[in-house]
Amino acid sequence: MSSALLQTHALGVSFGGVQAVRSVDFNLEEGELRCLIGPNGAGKSTFFKLISGQLRPTRGDVYFRGQPIAGLTTHHIARLGIGIKPQTPSVFDGLDVLENLRLAATCREGRHSARQLAIEVLGRIDLENHAHRLVGDLSHGQRQWVELGMILASRPRLVLLDEPAAGMTQAETNITAALIRDINAEASVIVVEHDMDFIRRIANTITVFHQGGILAEGSFEQVTQDAQVRDAYLGREVVNA
Template sequence: MLLSTRGLSKHFDGLQAVTDVDFDLPEGEVRALIGPNGAGKTTLVSMICGRLAPSSGSVHFEGQDITRLPAHKRVCLGIAYTFQITSVFPRLTARENVALAARRHLPKAEVTDAVENALDRVGLQDRIDEDAGNLSYGHQRLLETAMGFVQKPRLLILDEPTQGLADSEIERFKSLINELRQTTTILLIEHNMSVVMELADRVTVLNFGECLAEGTPQEIHENPKVQAAYLGTG
């Protein structure tokens, strides 16, 4: 198992954000994590990537207990995380942003080609020398996705990657995920259910910080508890 959590919980000043989550993600899978706003999705992945320390429970990556490992060391192990709110460097160009991410993990001789390839794959090749702060919100999301996968991670966590994208850009994003899934395990937090249904091998549903259901996209779509809590039917 590439990633596992056991009893993972987080509370903030008495508010229980995540409660006793057991989560297993095998290598090579595209897993969608869905749930209503405030369900605990970002809190959960923040504990997985090391941005938040859990109140209790454990996180294992490739069999290694990484619960107390700082975020930068988890990056070195092969975990890349793109934020729900963009975290690009606005005064650097798109090229420079991706190059910063690439230099941490690639030999110097490979960086230039890797950066240009990454920006081409997300559709930003014509904005390669534009300051990131001048890009639209959707294009900043795409830039951050490029910054994630250029690191060649073992696990790529994408938090709301299609938010702010036009329909044509969403189609390009789906094609990109289908390319990346050949070499990268992907955990996708996503509200766009058509994206989830098309891309995910399996779906995990959080509700009030707890795991409500898990299964194939079709199983989740037909689950009465999920319909009542999230999909708006039932």
């Protein structure tokens, strides 16, 4: 077995005979930050759902720290040390910011320690002035930051983020990029994203999906200059990426 933190072997899923993801071999090392890109329908979001437990694979294996996790529920996978952020924020709108963070921290800490950790995380997401505001009253970007804070408070080994910058202003996107880098100082990270400018700022390595499989992997510069990637996904826009 590989020493990779997360590994998939021949992972795939089919819907009505259509292979949405086909035989993907993927490795993520400790401390790595990986971005998944590709055109719509390429399989990247489906792959994300397979490794996060939102979908059950038709074939293949997923290993986290050497333990098979294919087919486990999202809740079970999260308890193993994987923080999962789907596209839609999964927060408690009827509770204030601090209480959302405290609840997330109780997964790893006792009651008193959870509150102290929540206060610490509150500063890291720069929402101290909003500690007692209901999350449902916050802006879209702030609600996203609360969820990133909840992930930080659960102290995961691996963080899975599905389009974390979607719908944000440029200023909010800049803060989100910094938060993801902050998370990566403590955990490995996989990000599914479309915004190439955002990816340029956070990515160490990029995996490009196309037609249900991996087309290319490498640094931002390597991927954006790859002729196959330009033809399949980036096109002429790569010149200005």
